[in-house]
Amino acid sequence: MSDLRAPHLIPAQGERLVREAYRRDFRQREAVLRNRDSWKLERRQHFEEQAVPSYDAFRRGDWDESMRLLEERTDSLLAMTREDELRNSFFHRVRVVETPLTPYMRWELRSLRMRAECGERIRVVGAEAVAAFERGGPLPEVVVLGGRTLYRVLYTEGGVPDGAFRYTTPHLVRGWEDYIRGLYETGEDVRSYVDRELTSLSSSTVGSKTE
Template sequence: MLERLHEIPGTTLDRPTYHAMRRREREQLSGPIWKLERAQFFREPADDPSWQSFLSGDWEGVLTAFENDRSAARTEIAGYTRQGSELRRLRVVEKPVSPYLQWEMAWFRILAEEGTPIRVLHAERIREHEHLHPLPEVVLDEHALYHVAYDRDGKAIGARRIADPEVMREASNEIARLWSQGEPFLEYFQREIAALPPPTTVP
């Protein structure tokens, strides 16, 4: 199902519309949100302090910016908990770890320490699901499945919204199966990421 997602009809949303719709739907959640992340590089908003530090090669600045956002992460996680929901992130990783992923995982460490369930799945574990295309970037909850879209530079440009219940059910089951094969994030981080030197190349 996930490999064929690009073939399934959906409503195309630009980035502002997608974000506005997600905000509205997030207020009415009562179940889990799945987030599948496959690409090894994205381009983040230029006004993100941690991203600015990353691009300038200031790794201490990256870590400081992330730490400054810890309380906001805690508040968001608590909001999900009050609703009876949680955001479950499944991150596919390749070796060697890209500079982007090293940056992202510094943030994921904060999220995981504050209670966000995150698992890591090595790319070789999903080869059977990628005969034709890489797995898509997906956000899925009880309202809809969003096939998130990026331009060639890795910048988010919106998403396709798919509300077919059967598609949502099959995709949810497939992501859950992959999730069951993943490694808890903090275990992965301590073994593979924590001892890495700061990245010497940036996008």
């Protein structure tokens, strides 16, 4: 793992996809995957989730409602896991975490814990695990889909989704897949992390307005 490096992603070498084109392209490519895993690296410590009722409740400061709405997703998450099993194609997520946690991360980590409870493969690494590769700035948000397609997912300064760059050059895709897999192998299961680090929540940390 220590010898692996994240390849540099040059915008000109990829294809820029606006938000809807990225979502459509991702869905189409994911739907035909069989017997190949996918990998995601999440680095930013704040996103503005779009059309997520639990996040909307969190932003209003209604923590109980936010958690209730997360629970309502259980059936759909379990169905996604069953589909992954049928296709023998599993999604692995590495979540980089900085401390102290941002308000957003306190919500997202609980959301990720629920995903893990329903079968998604999610591990957490501290920011120190990637620090050596961030001398030029934070690592990008990256998804490697089925070993064939890499997306550098883009966001506005405020964390709103803004499409992606798509790369299909084999050495870039393979390099990032190896790097994310290496982080995953050294990471901690999100369930044990949340159970240890987020055992309580004070009212002062509820809602992204505290940022």
